[in-house]
Amino acid sequence: MNSIEVLLYLFAVAVFPGFIFLSLLGTFTEWIERKVAARAQNRMGPTYVGPVGLFQPIADILKLLWAKELVVSKGFSWRTTLFLVSTGVMALSAATLLMPISPIRLSTPLDSLVLVYVLFYSTLGFLAIGFSSPSPFGVVGSSRMLSMICVVEPAAAISIYSISASFTGMDTASVSKAMIAEVGLQQLPALILGGVALFLVMMAKSLMKPFDIPEAETELAGGIIADVGGPLLGMFRILHDMEAAFLAMLLTLLVLRGPYPLSYADPLGWVLIGVKFVAVVLTATAISASLGRLRIEQGVALLGKYSLLVSIAALGAAALNYYVVV
Amino acid sequence: MADPGTLGLIFSITVIVGGLILAVFVAVTKKGVRETEPYLCGESETDFTDSVSPPATEVQWGLEKTLDSWVRFVRTKIHTGVLDDWWSLMIVWAALLLIMSLVRGWAWP
Numbered sequence: 370m371n372s373i374e375v376l377l378y379l380f381a382v383a384v385f386p387g388f389i390f391l392s393l394l395g396t397f398t399e400w401i402e403r404k405v406a407a408r409a410q411n412r413m414g415p416t417y418v419g420p421v422g423l424f425q426p427i428a429d430i431l432k433l434l435w436a437k438e439l440v441v442s443k444g445f446s447w448r449t450t451l452f453l454v455s456t457g458v459m460a461l462s463a464a465t466l467l468m469p470i471s472p473i474r475l476s477t478p479l480d481s482l483v484l485v486y487v488l489f490y491s492t493l494g495f496l497a498i499g500f501s502s503p504s505p506f507g508v509v510g511s512s513r514m515l516s517m518i519c520v521v522e523p524a525a526a527i528s529i530y531s532i533s534a535s536f537t538g539m540d541t542a543s544v545s546k547a548m549i550a551e552v553g554l555q556q557l558p559a560l561i562l563g564g565v566a567l568f569l570v571m572m573a574k575s576l577m578k579p580f581d582i583p584e585a586e587t588e589l590a591g592g593i594i595a596d597v598g599g600p601l602l603g604m605f606r607i608l609h610d611m612e613a614a615f616l617a618m619l620l621t622l623l624v625l626r627g628p629y630p631l632s633y634a635d636p637l638g639w640v641l642i643g644v645k646f647v648a649v650v651l652t653a654t655a656i657s658a659s660l661g662r663l664r665i666e667q668g669v670a671l672l673g674k675y676s677l678l679v680s681i682a683a684l685g686a687a688a689l690n691y692y693v694v695v
Numbered sequence: 696m697a698d699p700g701t702l703g704l705i706f707s708i709t710v711i712v713g714g715l716i717l718a719v720f721v722a723v724t725k726k727g728v729r730e731t732e733p734y735l736c737g738e739s740e741t742d743f744t745d746s747v748s749p750p751a752t753e754v755q756w757g758l759e760k761t762l763d764s765w766v767r768f769v770r771t772k773i774h775t776g777v778l779d780d781w782w783s784l785m786i787v788w789a790a791l792l793l794i795m796s797l798v799r800g801w802a803w804p
Contacts, residue, residue: 382709388717434721451722456714463709479699487706600721 377473378466386470387462395610396426398617401647402577402654409658426610433603447601450501454604457494460487461611467545468622469633470642474545481533481544485526491612492518492574498605499583499593510592513665514583520672521573528566528680532623535559535687548622552629555690562683564624569676571620571653573668575613578657580672582665617653621645 370378381387400415400423407414415422464487466475477483496518499511529544535556536547552560573580584592594605621627625645628638663671759766773784 382713448718448722452714452718455717455721456710459713459717460706460710462713463706475702475705477697477699477702480702483699483703483706486703487710490710604721 374473381466381471381473382459382462385472386465386468388458391462391465391611391614392458392607393427394618395607395612395614396430397423398614398650399426399606399610401650402613402657405651405654406658409655426606430603430606433598433606434600436599436603446501447597450497451601451604453497454494454601454608457491457608458604458611460490461608461615463487464615465618467548468618469545469549469627470622476543476545478541478543481530481542481547482526484544485522485529488525489522491608492522494605494608495583495593498597498601502593502596504596506589506591506595507593507597510583510585510589510595513585514593516665516669517573517580517582517672520669520677521570524566524672524676524680525570525574527677527684528563528570529619529623531559531680531684531687532563532567534684535563535690539688539691544623548627549633552626555694558686559683559690560624562679562686564620566676566680566683567616567620567624568649568653569672571613571616571649572657573672573676574616575609577613577653579660579663580668581662582668585662613650617646617649620649625649 384390403426404414404422415425418424418428464484465471466473467480467484468474492514496511496514499507499514502508530542533544533547534542535558536550536552537543571577576584582592583589584594586592589595594602597605621642627633627645628635628641631638631641633639773781775781
């Protein structure tokens with residue numbers, strides 16, 4: 370890398386499509402979730418800040434970031450936790466550089482596995498916030514999250530790998546190349562199966578309704594965030610929103626093929642990406658607003674059946690495509 | 696770039712350094728809008744780490760609680776009401792003291 374490339378890299382991580390863009394997209398995602406959930410429950414949802422309450426999530430987060438930290442107990446190492454949550458935020462920001470919307474694109478063989486590795490930092494942030502808490506609710510929330518991780522992370526890894534492998538081959542499996550590859554009939558089985566698995570992974574990792582078991586408000590008083598307030602809660606909200614936005618964007622670009630049938634060169638293609646993104650978020654929110662929370666063993670069983678097994682089927686389809694068809 | 700290891704390394708450095716910068720930024724740039732003390736039934740939170748020497752009663756209570764099972768074990772072994780039990784324990788104890796004194800004399804004359 371020369372100096373211009375380094376500057377471009379830093380710009381991409383910090384501004385577009387990294388931290389600032391992704392966090393704004395995350396607040397927009399949260400706004401859609403809150404509006405749709407409110408509609409389903411016969412409420413109005415956010416209305417106060419901005420047109421139709423569009424800037425309400427931003428105002429909420431800024432208020433939390435500017436409030437002084439509420440030190441609940443001497444045993445709560447909130448600075449360490451803040452660092453771990455911040456690494457999660459930066460990991461999601463850096464991972465956007467694998468997407469075709471980035472001005473600088475880092476592409477290597479097997480970068481799907483690098484993406485899986487980087488995505489784990491955000492999960493670590495979620496875990497740290499509960500385990501560092503002195504409250505038993507936080508610890509119970511994080512231990513529930515650990516149970517879910519045992520199913521969700523392998524499902525995420527296998528589905529991302531198998532979709533990438535169906536486009537670029539089992540030994541290459543480049544997620545950045547798979548996003549811009551031409552889609553053919555032979556990729557469809559792995560794409561559909563992997564897409565279903567990835568959709569459930571998105572709902573589980575961004576703690577949407579049937580899978581919001583770790584933060585269960587009514588049983589655990591907020592679970593992993595039961596004892597958290599101030600800037601740490603603000604950073605958690607940013608991480609949570611960015612996770613949802615990132616995974617919805619990954620689904621849009623990888624599974625729904627971004628601007629397909631148009632191209633990235635076409636301005637209408639970018640509009641189409643936006644429409645597909647909103648469609649993904651709306652679908653997930655509609656499902657989440659119409660379902661109740663599962664118990665932890667039900668959640669793990671459901672994710673195992675419809676996310677992990679389906680992702681393994683997608684891997685089989687990708688392997689069949691690579692070793693038999695091609 | 697041709698190596699996933701290099702990509703992982705670049706991302707790791709970005710994540711650690713960026714996370715550190717972000718955490719320090721958020722921690723340092725507080726606007727100080729609102730400060731809420733923890734509410735514990737109207738009392739302030741006691742910091743136990745401040746007192747260097749804990750009260751003797753607390754130490755005694757702690758020792759009693761810690762050594763409770765051991766004390767019970769020894770007491771039931773000695774206080775059987777049989778003189779021979781007490782006598783054999785004392786012989787073992789005296790033998791242990793003798794060995795310790797011999798070792799002490801041999802090692803550091």
